[in-house]
Amino acid sequence: MNTTAAGPRTSRVKAGLTSREAAKRLAQYGPNTLAEAKRRPVVLAFLSRFTNPLVIILMLAATLAAFLGDRVSFIIITAIVLASTVLDFINTYRSERAAEALKERVRVEAEVLRDGYWTSLPLTQLVPGDIIKLMAGRLIPADGVVVEGKDLYANESTLTGESFPQPKPPKAEVYLGSSITTGEGQMVIKETGAATKFSHLAHALTSADTPTEFDHEIKDFSLLIIKITTFLVLFIFTVNLFFHHGLLQSLLFSVALAVGLTPELLPLIITLNLTKGSLAMAKHGVIVKQLSSIQNLGSMDVLCTDKTGTLTEDHIALVRHVDGFGEDSRQVLLYGYLASLYSTGFENPLDKAVREFKSINTAGYHKLDEIPYDFERKRESVVVAHGNRRLLITKGAPEEVMRISSHYTGGRRLDEVRSDIQAQYEYLSTQGFRVLAVAVHHVPEQAHYEPNVEHGLTFVGFMAFLDPAKQSAAPTLTRLRDYGITVKIVTGDNALVTRKIAQGR
Structure with a gap:
């Protein structure tokens, strides 16, 4: 668990909950988890396997065999049904336990203020009253209210269907299931777990396991067997009566025919083959929660x-730092390093790769302000002071950075070399590099900088990253x-x- 001090400006109100108070509220409100489908008891889960139409047919056949005194057929059919049902149940039960264990390992965490320190905690441990740090790309972990923010926008499409990010000024409500697309800020949690709006929605949508296409096909096949068997039994019984055979003899012969037409081994064969497939997939780290889903996987076409x-x-490294014509550029590296060093709004592996590439002396530079990354602008900027000058450094998607740039290093207008720079960008992309563009602009002195200052920039060059296949x-x-x-x-x-x-x- 990582902790960082909240800073000297932290007041008692902004110190967050104490660990003792958080523990009390966790006991009072429960863990911050969504409503889930109620798990059936083990006995009921096992008995539900006997609702399969094919299994019902076999159990009827076993009952008829017992009625006719055919003990051997009764024992064989019953044993086959039990074997296939038990095997299916055990495989499904083990898979569910493995999936739950995997869910425990893959935990999403949030930055929460506890005891005056910023701490990374699993979402399940958050309680009403916790103060949470919000930043672009992060999920909102519970329902709450924004207490402070800068250029804060949230994507609430999962709740409202609205695709455009919504502004979230202080005192605005934010909801679990949403995500921050722009800016940074803090929120105080008001509702957690089952009390959240998203949990209400999830509960309404929670239902029993949906039958797979394979289940539907087995059901249709079982109904076909029932129809054919019923027709043949009635037909044979009617023919026997027509030829004046005894009523009891005709009935027993027809019932025996029905037992003989039943595919006793089919459920066991299906279960054994699907189990064999699940075991083979398990060797490759694949958990099969429902055996019949294997058949669906096999019919996949997209x-x-x-x-x-x-x-x-998934190991990104900075490989090249070049100007618009593909020549190595220390200037691109310096500006890119400063932008990554002072970026706090959205932690990403590209910034980490720049910082780890090479230690650069940044003495003489200090950060004044930051315009965080967002997924609409596809870029971020920092404002640094160097001597008496204030420099805006922007990095982001090449298309966006070139769009807001008007000049190229050396004083030339960007339109004069735009085609060459575009060609260099496409060349780096064809080599498998992930590319960021860097541009700068001298800005006047002011207390705070907004995205509207990102225009008329001087394009500097590209940083090329490689995440090999x-x-x-x-x-x-x-x-x-x-x-x-x-x-x-x-x-x-x-x-x-x-x-x-x-x-x-």
Whole structure:
């Protein structure tokens, strides 16, 4: 657990809750978790396996066999049904336990003020009255009210369906399930867990497990067997009566035919094959919570996948710092380093890669203000003082930085070299680099800087980062294509970088 001091300006009101008070409120309000589907008792979960139409047919067949005195058939059918049902139940139960253990390992944390220190805590431990730090890219961990903020906007599309970020000035309400898209600030929690609006919505949507397509197909097949068997039994019984066979003899013969037509081994064969598939997938770290979902996976024709950490190694490093024509530039590195060093609004691996690339002497520079990153502008800026000058340093998506730049280093107008700079950007992208652009602008002295000062900038150059593709990425994508599966890569990077990663080069 990491802690940092809240600073000398922290008042008693802003010191946050004490650990003792937080523990009392946690006991009073409960953990900050969403409403979940009620878990059935183990016995009921096991008995629910017997509601499968195919299992019902077999149990009816076993009952008829016992009625006819065919003890061997009764024992065989009952044993097969029990074996397949128990095997399915055990596999599902183990998978659910493994999934819960995995959920415990993957915990989302929030920055909370406790005992006067900023501390990273799991969301489940947050209580009403906690003060939470908000920043771009972070989820809002509970319902509450903004107590301070700067350029703070929240995406509430999960609650309202509104795709545009909403401004969140002080005293504005914020809700669990939303996320901060712009700015930074603090909120005080008012409601947690089941009392939040998002939890009410989640509870309304919570339902029992939805049957898979395979379940529907098995049900349809079972109904087909019932219809065919019923027709044949009635037909044979009617024919026997027509030829003046005894009523009891005709009935017993028809029932025996129904037992013989029942596919006793089918449930066991299905369960054994699906279990074998789940065991094979488990060796590759895949948890199968529902055996029938394996068949759905096999019928997949479109796969949407993340890129970072899935197709790549998820280890980003700064590789190049170049001007608009591809020449190494110490100026680009200096400005990029200052922008990353003084950036506090949105922690990301690109800033970390810049800071770890090389230690640069920043004596003579000090931060005055910051315009945080947001997902609308796709850039961030810091204002630093160097001597008597105030310098705005902007870094972000090349398209956006070039759009607000008017000049290039050396005094030339950007339009004179725009095509060359664009070509350099595309070249870096085709090499698989993630690219950030850097631009600067001298700004007048003022108390606070807003995004409207980001215009007329001087374009400096590019920083190129590399997150190499995994060696298994290209072969895996090729195999999926050979299986007839279309792969869609969901990423914030441009198409050129994604294509390079997909090719595995």
